[in-house]
Every structure is written in C-alpha cells, then in structure tokens.
Amino acid sequence: MEDSKKIQAISSQAENPRQWLAAYLRNRADLASYRSDFDCDPACTRPGCKNQDLQIPVSIIDLLGAAMYRDTSVSAIYPGNYALGLLSNEREDWIRTVTLRLQKPCPFLENDRCSIYPVRPLPCILFPEYLVNEGKFEANARQDHFKDYLCFQRLIPLSPERAKVMTRLKKMWKRESFISSFYLFNHGLCHIDFSNLVKELSHEAGSPREAGSAGEMEPLRIIPNQVMEHFFLKHIAGCQPFAGVREKIDYLDTREGQVEFLQLLQDDRLMKKLKQCGDDRALVFRFVKGKLQAKRRSLSPPEYKFY
Ligand code: SF4
Numbered sequence: 001m002e003d004s005k006k007i008q009a010i011s012s013q014a015e016n017p018r019q020w021l022a023a024y025l026r027n028r029a030d031l032a033s034y035r036s037d038f039d040c041d042p043a044c045t046r047p048g049c050k051n052q053d054l055q056i057p058v059s060i061i062d063l064l065g066a067a068m069y070r071d072t073s074v075s076a077i078y079p080g081n082y083a084l085g086l087l088s089n090e091r092e093d094w095i096r097t098v099t100l101r102l103q104k105p106c107p108f109l110e111n112d113r114c115s116i117y118p119v120r121p122l123p124c125i126l127f128p129e130y131l132v133n134e135g136k137f138e139a140n141a142r143q144d145h146f147k148d149y150l151c152f153q154r155l156i157p158l159s160p161e162r163a164k165v166m167t168r169l170k171k172m173w174k175r176e177s178f179i180s181s182f183y184l185f186n187h188g189l190c191h192i193d194f195s196n197l198v199k200e201l202s203h204e205a206g207s208p209r210e211a212g213s214a215g216e217m218e219p220l221r222i223i224p225n226q227v228m229e230h231f232f233l234k235h236i237a238g239c240q241p242f243a244g245v246r247e248k249i250d251y252l253d254t255r256e257g258q259v260e261f262l263q264l265l266q267d268d269r270l271m272k273k274l275k276q277c278g279d280d281r282a283l284v285f286r287f288v289k290g291k292l293q294a295k296r297r298s299l300s301p302p303e304y305k306f307y
Helices: 003-015 017-033 060-069 122-126 129-133 137-141 160-185 195-205 225-236 245-251 255-265 268-276
Strands: 082-087 095-102 190-193 282-288 291-297
Touching (some): 017 160, 060 255, 095 160, 095 225, 129 137, 129 160, 160 245, 195 225, 195 282, 225 282, 245 255
Antiparallel strands (some): 095 190
C-alpha cells in the first residue's frame, strides 16, 4: 500500500475502529462469495462444524466480528465459544501450534445453520475450496476423518477468478493469524514441542499397555489432541508468553485495544518480520521442570519426526 493510503487507513482506524472493522469484514464477506460455484450440499449434516477432530483456528478479527454481529462485547462472547488450543497442522510429530480456536461442536451452529454466517471465521470461509486451489483436495478426500463430508464426494469447480480470490483470502488469513498471535503472545506463531512429555501425556491418555515386569506404562505413539490440549491448559497456559490471554481479549472491548490491534494488522514491516521467522526459524517452546524454554529452530522433518 502507498504511504499516503496507509496513513489514511491507520488514521481512520484511530478515529473509528468499529467503522474500519465493519468495512474490513464487509470486504471479507464479499470475497467469500465472489465468483464461487461452491454450495454446501443441502443434505450436509455439518460434520466440519460438529466433529472434534477438525479444529478451527480463529483470529482476533473473527472475535471482534462475531461480537459486533451479535451486538455484544468480546469479553462476553469469548467464554464458551472460543478457547486457547493447539493445532497439529497435519504434522506427524509432537510439535503443536498454539492458537485461539472455536469450541467444538461449534456453539454458533443453530438448527444446522451458521448463526454468524456473514462474519464466520476465515478458515470456515476457506474450507473446502482452498484445498482445490492448493492441489490438496483429492488427498484430503481419501482421509478417513473426511468420509462423512458430502463436499468431498464430488469435484469442486474452481474458476481461475475464484482461485485468485482463494489465494487472496488465504493471504488475509495468514496476516490475521500471525498478527493475532503477536497481539496475544508478543511473538509470531508459537509452537510447543511435546516430545519430552510423551510419558506424562501417555499417562494422562490412560495408556492401557504395560511394558515389562515393572508394570510401567508404554508411551503411546499417537496422543489425542484433547489430551495434549488438556495438558497444555493445565500446566503450560499459565506460563509466559501464554498467560494473560483473557486480559488481552478483554482489552479489545476498549477503543484503545481495538486501535492497537488494527494498527498491528496494518503494519507491513511487522508482518514481514513475522514471516521471516517461518518454519526455518520457528519459535518452539519445551516445557521442562515446570518452566518453558524457548528456542528458534527448524520445524522441517526429518529432524523432528518421531516415526
Ligand atoms: S462458525 Fe459457522 S461455519 Fe464455522 S464452524 Fe461454526 S457454525 Fe460452522
């Protein structure tokens, strides 16, 4: 964006953050349907909104949008609808990304319809068309946990114009999620490596297998995400940089809090910096002896693959 336009955008956020946010959400909603040939099957039972095994990350924009749409405060809409959680991002190792996410089954699903449809989170808007755009549709359609999804049972048309919209929406999502993480944790994306906690996690998961005569639990090779999240919320979420998330969410109900977040969202230099800390220089925490230790390191396999 040119400097003069940027200054205009930033000053309009400072003057009226609600107006700026409403315009941003309108643009997002317009793009959500622009040139789309995709419609949910009328017979769809909404497994994506209900099933626990599909976690839906959200950004601060999604929280602000839902609060505005429901004419309530962010601090009132957060409890019961959203939570701090972990995403596997389809990884097969022990590294998880810390994120805000929707509760599941999604509390916004009412009579099998999305009750916040115009401001639904960007991941809900993107699914499943972005998979076609990224060439991942067929591989996902073969996955077991998508077997109940009617949208995977036929090919989804994607025109070149719609593909461009998908790319643009994905870029908006990347910015929203990076900046949300920065606002909440003072860092870009934060990851946790649980590989040193497999015994504890297996214990919490109640591994039924016993190894050797000592009767020790044999560590599990796959731990359910709920078990990892439960461990995270119980032992890790109270440590910096994850402590204080509720206060930061409540601060979004003030004009200052909204201006602060929206200005961060507009900051190209910050975004560039956060993107530079991508998968090669990711911020990865380990929980050791009750404390979090942080390290910048690569997330790429095979170094951190465990099988
Ligand atoms: S926000 Fe709406 S579309 Fe997204 S999971 Fe919830 S009910 Fe479904």
